[in-house]
Amino acid sequence: MRCAKVGLLIDRYVDGQLPPDLAEAVGAHERGCVRCARRIAAARRLAGFLGAEQPLRAPAGFHDRVMDAVYREALKGSPVERQPSAERATTAGSPSSRLRTYRRLGLSFMLSAVVLTVSLVLPQGLYPSLFRPESVEAGLSRGAPSAVKNALDGAGRAVQGTLYKGGISR
Amino acid sequence: MTDEQIVDRVRNGETRLFDQLVRRYQDPVYGMAARFTGGGADAEDVAQEVFLKVFRSLAGFKGEAKFSTWLYRVTFNLCADWLRRNRKPGRKAVAIEEAGEVRDGRVDLERSLLESEERERVNRALASLDERYRSVIVLLYYQKLPYEEIAAILGVPVKTVETRLYRARKMLREALGQEEGRGER
Numbered sequence: 001m002r003c004a005k006v007g008l009l010i011d012r013y014v015d016g017q018l019p020p021d022l023a024e025a026v027g028a029h030e031r032g033c034v035r036c037a038r039r040i041a042a043a044r045r046l047a048g049f050l051g052a053e054q055p056l057r058a059p060a061g062f063h064d065r066v067m068d069a070v071y072r073e074a075l076k077g078s079p080v081e082r083q084p085s086a087e088r089a090t091t092a093g094s095p096s097s098r099l100r101t102y103r104r105l106g107l108s109f110m111l112s113a114v115v116l117t118v119s120l121v122l123p124q125g126l127y128p129s130l131f132r133p134e135s136v137e138a139g140l141s142r143g144a145p146s147a148v149k150n151a152l153d154g155a156g157r158a159v160q161g162t163l164y165k166g167g168i169s170r
Numbered sequence: 171m172t173d174e175q176i177v178d179r180v181r182n183g184e185t186r187l188f189d190q191l192v193r194r195y196q197d198p199v200y201g202m203a204a205r206f207t208g209g210g211a212d213a214e215d216v217a218q219e220v221f222l223k224v225f226r227s228l229a230g231f232k233g234e235a236k237f238s239t240w241l242y243r244v245t246f247n248l249c250a251d252w253l254r255r256n257r258k259p260g261r262k263a264v265a266i267e268e269a270g271e272v273r274d275g276r277v278d279l280e281r282s283l284l285e286s287e288e289r290e291r292v293n294r295a296l297a298s299l300d301e302r303y304r305s306v307i308v309l310l311y312y313q314k315l316p317y318e319e320i321a322a323i324l325g326v327p328v329k330t331v332e333t334r335l336y337r338a339r340k341m342l343r344e345a346l347g348q349e350e351g352r353g354e355r
Contacts, residue, residue, distance in 0.1 A: 011339050042343055049292045050311035056201035059214060066192050066221045073222060074185050 295345035303338035
């Protein structure tokens with residue numbers, strides 16, 4: 001066996017992973033080759049150092065700190081998201097989930113109110129002249145598209161019809 | 171109770187049982203983090219993040235691999251992330267910190283062993299390895315895991331593990347000045 005091949009087998013030889021016949025061949029080479037014997041000895045020393053290393057231990061209190069963080073996570077997070085769908089159903093009606101739903105609904109209403117207010121008030125504040133009744137009428141008579149006129153007429157008729165149906169007359 | 175049974179019960183709302191998993195795996199997870207980060211506060215942060223991530227992801231654990239394999243995979247991924255974030259240009263290695271800090275005060279005999287010059291050189295050499303090679307050494311020699319589990323953790327074939335081990339040992343020997351040359355006979 002040549003040195004190059006021995007070089008490829010050294011680690012498995014040192015770890016005792018070679019088939020007996022191959023191990024025997026490497027052993028024979030080791031006994032006859034000073035250079036490879038040194039390399040094998042170095043491999044044994046390295047494996048000895050790495051393999052003899054004692055396992056590291058977590059510092060004192062590590063476990064408690066982890067569990068504190070886990071409980072905080074369980075409280076602040078949404079355990080529903082972590083659960084399989086089958087379990088979500090069982091927690092859907094819990095007080096905390098109802099509270100979250102109410103909060104979301106409240107927030108949605110508030111946002112809608114803000115958007116509505118801004119969309120109604122802001123244009124009137126910026127372009128007050130456009131919203132005067134005489135401006136609208138003048139704009140329509142000056143040749144606003146007939147489609148707009150028709151739409152407005154139709155809307156007026158619909159409102160009148162609704163009022164008459166309800167027994168209210170002008 | 172097996173790991174998988176605990177996982178099932180934690181998923182069903184028994185959060186306190188997660189405590190048992192932490193107790194079971196805190197040393198190997200912390201040890202692995204310490205080998206990658208150099209120990210101390212960084213190792214503790216990474217190890218804590220591992221358990222938190224596992225807790226958050228329990229719903230996604232399908233039981234296709236052993237819980238420990240999955241846990242080590244999460245650990246390895248977070249360690250690799252840490253290395254990528256913290257590897258500065260020109261800084262190849264993160265040396266393992268003093269034994270006394272890493273080992274929770276077990277200073278006496280182990281410390282004196284670790285302080286030996288050659289052991290420190292091994293640690294420095296290990297820390298200088300690329301994460302692909304360091305991972306196989308750490309998982310094999312420090313975590314004492316079989317090739318098959320290492321392959322599952324790293325998501326590579328067993329043959330790749332063997333190749334990486336071969337290269338990792340070679341690099342370690344070179345780093346330690348133990349390479350005796352490649353002369354043919």
